[in-house]
Amino acid sequence: MLDWEQIFATRSSRMRASEIRELLKLLDQPDIISFAGGIPDPALFPDVAFKEAYSDIFSSAQVGSALQYSVSEGYKPLREWIARDVARIGIDCTPDNVFITSGSQQALDYLGKLFLSPNDTALVTWPTYLGALSAFNAYEPNYDQLSLNGNRTPEAYRDTAAKTGGAVKFAYLSADFSNPTGETIDLAARERLLALADELDIAILEDAAYQHLRYDGEAIPPIMALDIARRGGIENTRTIYSGSFSKTLAPGLRVGFVVAAMPVIRKLVLMKQAADLHSSTINQIAIEHVASRGFDAQVAKIRAVYSKRRDAMLAALDKYMPKTATWTRPEGGMFVWVTLPEGMDGAELLAKSIATEKVAFVPGKAFYADGSNANTLRMSFSCADEAMIDEGIKRLGRLISSAIRAAA
Known part of the structure; x- marks a missing residue:
């Protein structure tokens, strides 16, 4: 055997x-x-809305392109809709800064592949989203506890990473209503994280899967919005923002997205081309139809x-x-x-x-x-x-x- x-x-x-x-x-x-x-x-x-969306697609001249291969970046009208939506929360970007994935889980996998070499360190909250650990594990990292209260110095993180044979590459967290705790990171902690990332010269992976599910309390700007405000534009930021339509519209269609500076987007496009070429075109079109009409x-x-x-x-x-x-x-x-x-x-x-x-x-x-x-x-x-x-x-x-x- x-x-x-x-x-x-x-x-x-x-x-x-x-x-x-x-x-x-x-x-x-x-x-x-x-x-x-x-x-x-x-x-x-919104099953009725999706039934209407797919019906419209199949009864139009668009059906051929909906069933065809497409660009790896994603369906442009959907990327345009996402750019308008995130602008409402302070993330000023163009559609070119938006990359469509097969669910936000694929985004985590790609980002792990992009940043982590064996023995590099990922900073994560304690606890953190299990799916992120599963995605990152394939790239053989070490993990260190991300402290958001400012009680660890950048040198402490660097020293710990060096002892395990690698470097700190990114901090991953869900800032709003996190999975698993439901907790939200306050404004001061978000600002401290940006300062820490500057000191360490690392990326911040902001998982915003639950961004739209606020029931009470005052909304806090996303980390990426704070980063853009600090640096004067998305191309100067180190934050990578990922989102999904799974918690708002339909998880089975597997449509997620990443918003980032162009150097990151270009690398993600190459990964997509090597992995699955592009996310389902027809599902992206249907998501854009439903989101535009009643998100x-x-x-x-x-x-x-x-x-x-x-x-x-x-x-x-x-x-x-x-x-x-x-x-x-x-x-x-x-x-x-x-x-x-x-x-x-x-x-x-x-x-x-x-x-x-x-x-x-x-x-x-x-x-x-x-x-x-x-x-x-x-x-x-x-x-x-x-x-x-x-x-x-x-x-x-x-x-x-x-x-x-x-x-x-």
């Missing part, structure tokens, strides 16, 4: 199955109340629903969780992050929860680059109604309280 492990590239040893992808299989079990998948509610998809109304609709579910989850946590547990109170997004008493293990709790209470969530240690903090959980409220949320948190609170008593 052929020993495949002997001929796989060394990077393959760092590939791991996504715990979240595996947990999504539980959504097919009708007796499970799931807070696991950070996915949008399909009942809120703001769609965002308003999902905000109204998700904000109520967020409120329901926070109220249920207040009502049913033991006092020794703590949790975040997000102003937007799809997640609440729960911290349990030290010594508890989220993975063990999940196994008991599935078996006895029929409630699913994501154990938190998967979101830490070093696999620490096992006493944490990620809870998503996007796909459960208020009644399900109340019942699910009631069951989970009962289980956690029991586990705490047993350990006492």
Whole structure:
């Protein structure tokens, strides 16, 4: 028998199955109340608008080009729409600064490939988005904890990277309603990050997948907008902004984007040409149709629903969780992050929860680059109604309280 492990590239040893992808299989079990998948509610998809968009495409002279190969940069009218949309939040750019990807996950993969050589260091928040770690892992980096409170010097980051045989290449973070914690980085911390990146001469990868999902509180300018304001234009910035239509319109169409200075865009285009040539043309055209005709109304609709579910989850946590547990109170997004008493293990709790209470969530240690903090959980409220949320948190609170008593 052929020993495949002997001929796989060394990077393959760092590939791991996504715990979240595996947990999504539980959504097919009708007796499970799931807070696991950070996915949008399909009942809120603008399906009628997409039906009209595809119908228009197939009934027009555009159908030939929609089904044909296309440019690697992406469908120009869609890039023009994105440039106008991000301008509303202070990111002044041209369509040439916009690059279309097959979902924002592909953007993370390309950016990891672009910046990371083996043993280079990526600065990430603790915890951070699991999908980013999965994307970067293929390029064999080391990880260091990104501190946003200014208590680490640039020299400390450089020294740590040098000891592991590489250099610091970028800082990755989600500034608004992050996955997994739901937290938002304040203005002062964004400014400190820009100063740190200047000192280290590194890129900032700003993951803005949840940018449009603010339910309350005051909006804070994106890091890229602050960078542009500092430097007088996008071509002088070190921030790379990535976004997606997955959380607002439809994840199944796999349309994401990157906004960056032209030297970065040109390299990404070359990667696209070598990988999959271009993202689905017809899906890009359909996204542009739907976004142009009703994006703001769609965002308003999902905000109204998700904000109520967020409120329901926070109220249920207040009502049913033991006092020794703590949790975040997000102003937007799809997640609440729960911290349990030290010594508890989220993975063990999940196994008991599935078996006895029929409630699913994501154990938190998967979101830490070093696999620490096992006493944490990620809870998503996007796909459960208020009644399900109340019942699910009631069951989970009962289980956690029991586990705490047993350990006492």
